[in-house]
Each structure stands twice: as C-alpha cells, then as structure tokens.
Amino acid sequence: MDIDIEVVCKTASRGVAMLRRFIRIGLACLAWASASVGAQTPPTVAAASDLKFALEEVAAQFRRDTGHELRLVFGSSGHFYAQILQGAPFQMFMSADEDFVFKLADAGKTRDRGRLYALGRIGILVPQGSPLKADGQLRDVAAALRDGRLQRFAIANPEHAPYGARAKEALQHAGLWSALQPHLVYGENISQAAQFVTSGAAQAGIVALSLARAPSVARRGQFELIPESWHQPLRQRMVLMKDAPPALEAFYDYLMRPPAQAIMSRYGFELPKE
CATH class of the missing domain: 3.40.190.10 (Periplasmic binding protein-like II)
Known part of the structure; x- marks a missing residue:
C-alpha cells in the first residue's frame, strides 16, 4: 500500500496544532477558574434608597481609611425585609424604618436588634x-x-x-x-x-x-x-446578619464615628443621641 508522506505530515501537523490549541484553551480556563475561586466578593449591604448618595460617600471614605471594599445595594426597606426573610445573601441591612429590623430580629435572622443610625x-x-x-x-x-x-x-x-x-x-x-x-x-x-x-x-x-x-x-x-x-418619625436602624464578616463589623462601627457622621449630617440626617 502506497503512503503519501506529504499528506501524513500535513495531517499530523494539523493534529499537533489542534492539540496545542486545546492545551492553551485548557490552561486559560484553569487560570480563570483559579482566579474566580481565589477572588472574594465584597460583603453586601442592603440599604434604603434614601441613603444612596450619602452612603456611597461614606463607603468611599471607609475604603480610603481601611482598604475594605463593600458592595452597596439600594432599594425599598420593605422589599429587603421580605428578601432577607427568604434567605437573600445580604450581610448587613440599613433600613429606613426600624420596625423591619425588629421583625428580622424576632425571626432570628440578625445578630441583635441593631442600632439607630439616623432620623x-x-x-x-x-x-x-x-x-x-x-x-x-x-x-x-x-x-x-x-x-x-x-x-x-x-x-x-x-x-x-x-x-x-x-x-x-x-x-x-x-x-x-x-x-x-x-x-x-x-x-x-x-x-x-x-x-x-x-x-x-x-x-x-x-x-x-x-x-x-x-x-x-x-x-x-x-x-x-x-x-x-x-407624620411618624423616620427612625432608621441598621443591623448585621449572623454571617457578617469582620469588614462589615468594622463598617457598622465606622458609621457612628466622626468621618461618617459628618457626611450623614451634610445630607440632612439627624444623628441619633443613643
């Protein structure tokens, strides 16, 4: 049987090229997967939407002061309350109505009954x-x-x-x-x-x-x-979930300190006496 050496060589060459391509793709996928596993998602704060501008400034100052990155999600307090009851992965809740925090605490979803942070x-x-x-x-x-x-x-x-x-x-x-x-x-x-x-x-x-x-x-x-x-007062309360990481514990305390309080006051929030 005659064998066309040129055809065999070309076929082999294409096979080697394809194998190399598969190896490159495999290595790229492995690198991506490793990076994804290694990367940590910033802890998430569910915040009432009246906080949007003020809290973004506070979080930026917190990042400059501590190096901690946070993920802020804004919406209605009632919707966040319902989502947290259903197991939504929020690790801190800043409500515009303290009653939602109290209800979550009564349901066993939080560390405690939280802290008043603004009026x-x-x-x-x-x-x-x-x-x-x-x-x-x-x-x-x-x-x-x-x-x-x-x-x-x-x-x-x-x-x-x-x-x-x-x-x-x-x-x-x-x-x-x-x-x-x-x-x-x-x-x-x-x-x-x-x-x-x-x-x-x-x-x-x-x-x-x-x-x-x-x-x-x-x-x-x-x-x-x-x-x-x-109208009834807007007593705004925050609380940590049971799985809140140290970065959010630090942010929780930071919100009651002068740098954060100055920003909140500038946006018109009355600061709590307690």
Missing part, C-alpha cells in the same frame, strides 16, 4: 419649570388641584417604602390624600420617586431630604421641608 426627613420637591411651588405646607398643591395645574404627583409606594408611608401620612394630615388619588405616581422606592420629579414626569413629589441635598438633584428642582409633626 430622616421628607419634603416637597418640584422640578425646574414646574407650575407648582416648593411649599412645605402643601398649600400650593391644594390650589393646583383646584385650578388644574397638577397632573402627576410622585411618592414612594407606601406599601413597602417607609418614605412613601410617611408621605401618605403627611398628605392625610394636609387633607389632600383623597383628592390626590387620581394624580399619584408611585416609585418602587424614594429614589425612583425623586427621579420621576427631576425628570419632569411629575409636577411635584414628596422625597427624602437626603436625596434633595445631592447636587445632581438640587440643581434640577426646588425643595422645602414638610413639618415633621405631620
């Missing part, structure tokens, strides 16, 4: 060019309902967002809740409600002071506080 405030925000005024007594909202200037008014969903629940209480105090029903647009959290206002999708809304203090929000609208006697 929040709400106010009315109107975007640039709105026909409404930033009137903390909400008199212009009432007038706008009568004369047709108000089409859409934004608040966070009071069913699961503490800032939405307090907005509802304030509107009830002002006698406007029923009349506003056809005009309400609900954000999933207070940050989304603020976005509705700053984008012009709503002529006004009730948002957190801490969001209104952020430069990106302040330059897009006018804000005025609503009297705190019009």
Whole structure:
C-alpha cells in the first residue's frame, strides 16, 4: 500500500496544532477558574434608597481609611425585609424604618436588634419649570388641584417604602390624600420617586431630604421641608446578619464615628443621641 508522506505530515501537523490549541484553551480556563475561586466578593449591604448618595460617600471614605471594599445595594426597606426573610445573601441591612429590623430580629435572622443610625426627613420637591411651588405646607398643591395645574404627583409606594408611608401620612394630615388619588405616581422606592420629579414626569413629589441635598438633584428642582409633626418619625436602624464578616463589623462601627457622621449630617440626617 502506497503512503503519501506529504499528506501524513500535513495531517499530523494539523493534529499537533489542534492539540496545542486545546492545551492553551485548557490552561486559560484553569487560570480563570483559579482566579474566580481565589477572588472574594465584597460583603453586601442592603440599604434604603434614601441613603444612596450619602452612603456611597461614606463607603468611599471607609475604603480610603481601611482598604475594605463593600458592595452597596439600594432599594425599598420593605422589599429587603421580605428578601432577607427568604434567605437573600445580604450581610448587613440599613433600613429606613426600624420596625423591619425588629421583625428580622424576632425571626432570628440578625445578630441583635441593631442600632439607630439616623432620623430622616421628607419634603416637597418640584422640578425646574414646574407650575407648582416648593411649599412645605402643601398649600400650593391644594390650589393646583383646584385650578388644574397638577397632573402627576410622585411618592414612594407606601406599601413597602417607609418614605412613601410617611408621605401618605403627611398628605392625610394636609387633607389632600383623597383628592390626590387620581394624580399619584408611585416609585418602587424614594429614589425612583425623586427621579420621576427631576425628570419632569411629575409636577411635584414628596422625597427624602437626603436625596434633595445631592447636587445632581438640587440643581434640577426646588425643595422645602414638610413639618415633621405631620407624620411618624423616620427612625432608621441598621443591623448585621449572623454571617457578617469582620469588614462589615468594622463598617457598622465606622458609621457612628466622626468621618461618617459628618457626611450623614451634610445630607440632612439627624444623628441619633443613643
């Protein structure tokens, strides 16, 4: 049987090249897998969305001071509460309503009953060019309902967002809740409600002071506080989960220290006395 040496050589050459390619791919995959196993995901903080701007600054300062990297996830406190009950992998919870922390503690999900870290405030925000005024007594909202200037008014969903629940209480105090029903647009959290206002999708809304203090929000609208006697206090409490790592223990304590407190105060949070 005649054997074509050239064909055999070419075939062998292709086989060797393919084998080398497989080896390279295998080594690359092994290196990727090793890196993935070795890499550590930063510990996760589930935080109420009113904290977005303030907590991002605090976490950045914490990283500069300690070298610890954190993962911040923002949303409504009620949603985080439900997710943690179902086993969501959050290792620290910063709620805008301390009752959610107490419920988690009663359910055995936390180390203890947590610590009060701030008192929040709400106010009315109107975007640039709105026909409404930033009137903390909400008199212009009432007038706008009568004369047709108000089409859409934004608040966070009071069913699961503490800032939405307090907005509802304030509107009830002002006698406007029923009349506003056809005009309400609900954000999933207070940050989304603020976005509705700053984008012009709503002529006004009730948002957190801490969001209104952020430069990106302040330059897009006018804000005025609503009297705190019009609603229940926003007692904001944080707590560590049972599996919280040392980095989060350090952050938990750091939040009560002067560098963090200065940032929180600048965003309008009243600092706790306890």
